[in-house]
Amino acid sequence: MSPIVSVKNLRKSYAGGFEALKSVNLDIEEGEILALLGPNGAGKTTLISTICGITVPTSGTVTVGGHDTQTAFRAARNLIGLVPQEINLEPFETVMNTVSFSRGLFGKKKDDAFVEDILRKLSLHDKKDNKIMMLSGGMKRRVLIAKALSHEPKVLFLDEPTAGVDVELRKDMWDVVADLKASGVTIILTTHYIEEAEAIADRVGVINKGEILLVQDKSDLMRQLGQKQLKIELNEATSRIPDALSAYDLSLSDDGLMLTYSYDTKAERTGITTLLNELQAAGLQLKDLQTAQSSLEDIFVGLVKEKA
Amino acid sequence: MNFNAIWTIYIFEMRRFFRTMTQSLVSPVLSTSLYFVVFGAAIGSRIDEVEGVSYGAFIVPGLIMLSVMTQATSNASFGIYFPKFIGTIYELLSAPVNFLEVVAGYVGAAATKALFIGLVILVTAFFFVDIEIAHPIAMLAFLVLTCVSFALLGFIIGIWAGNFEQLQLIPLLVITPLVFLGGSFYSISMLPPVWQAITLFNPVVYLISGFRWSFFGTADVGIGLSLFAIAFFTALCIGFIWWIFKTGWRIRQ
Secondary structure (H helix, E strand, O other): OOOOEEEEEEEEEOOOOOEEEEEEEEEEOOOOEEEEEOOOOOOHHHHHHHHHOOOOOOEEEEEEOOEEOOOOHHHHHHOEEEEOOOOOOOOOOEHHHHHHHHHHHOOOOOOHHHHHHHHHHOOOHHHOOOEHHHOOHHHHHHHHHHHHHOOOOOEEEEEOOOOOOOHHHHHHHHHHHHHHHHOOOEEEEEEOOHHHHHHHOOEEEEEEOOEEEEEEEHHHHHHHHHEEEEEEEEOOOOOOOOHHHOOOOEEEOOOOOEEEEEEEOOOOOOOHHHHHHHHHHOOOOEEEEEEEEOOHHHHHHHHHHHOO | OOHHHHHHHHHHHHHHHHHOHHHHHHHHHHHHHHHHHHHHHHHHHHOOEEOOEEHHHHHHHHHHHHHHHHHHHHHHHHHHHHHHHHOOHHHHHHOOOOHHHHHHHHHHHHHHHHHHHHHHHHHHHHHHOOOOOOOHHHHHHHHHHHHHHHHHHHHHHHHHOOOHHHHHHHHHHHHHHHHHOOOOOOOHHHOOHHHHHHHOOOHHHHHHHHHHHHHHOOOOOOHHHHHHHHHHHHHHHHHHHHHHHHHOOOOOO
């Protein structure tokens, strides 16, 4: 199946020479949730803005649903909903009017029942006649989502939807995203929060300094994360791993004093007990034991530093 | 064409107008009444007639033009500057709309408001002076064209402005002097020859002159020239706005 969003060699440089995006390539599959992780200034917002038409690319192409965002901008943009990072709303308008405005702007006929239905799903229905300025910060974020959904988009971009939002509302937001995915909407969200990517994404992309460093299935990433290491320090150096232990995923340090055993914490059996028994049987004396686990954060920090 | 989008922007902007209806109408009506009292009754009583028309009646077209031009400009400039200021412009830039649709929505609404105010001032004028409109259809056409062309100018100012001060700058420093010096309160034939020649470089002269012709059948400059001037000004503004959207000047990075 061809991707719903396809970004090819996308570059964006500004007049001062700053390169916000350096030849970005990215395919987003229909129906998935892709989380773009990256530090501040990594190019997350520039990437989203360029796909959505707010920023003009220096070179490269973007297609949405097969439509080029430059040459067939109407068809492409009709498929896109955008929830910006900043809370940009007309303060004196009512919730209902401001959401209906978005729908009209995308060329859709006025449909109060449909808009009210969106408001209901986002727990905003009782506020529909309130002015935006009367709403709390969390409610305003929901209004932004309602606006983005008002024209029934196929692809929804959420730019840091939970930045500066309290824990409870963040969980609510994750539920909203899960519901949207269930309704068939493809979702691309940017975030600083690794736990957010872990909680809701199907795939995780890491972006830094205008480059995509990695895009991987979250489950693969989690498998890497599920890997834990047991470091076994020996009393006396050994020249090789005893044959009896060849079934275990073991490595020996150069000085022969440290054995490292990698295992999957999510597996039914970790094999630690039998390994320790067999070590004893093989006549190896243990001095100390320690375990270590890498987190998504470690992978993320490692990637970002590596390329720095 | 995305007609739904044009209509949506238009209605959204008109709603702002109706929300502030009192301010929108009271202020022009009050200032026009003041002009009539000062220029019409106090000073005008000492001026006989200008080109065969009583002075009170003579200033009516100029007064309407003065209000319509400033209102059209300020409404349109505010209309597009406000989304820029509060950040909601992201939605216009990411929506499936082209420059014509955005302009039609914003400029259409600003021009409608200005037209409405112009007509209210005209009605107010009937309370103060006796006037007859020689060419009502031409009068309306001139009024509509002026509303549209100055709303286009206002749209450009709104895109250009980086803050609220700049938003006020052009109307205050350029439009008001041009309107005052464009024959709102006098016939340019009353000026010394040198000033008459200089005045002909003021585009507003042609608009006020044409508009006055539609009331009294007499004009400072030919009606054809007036129409050409307003068409040229409108085309210039549309061309500039087309360039703004093509290059993304001040709106799209």
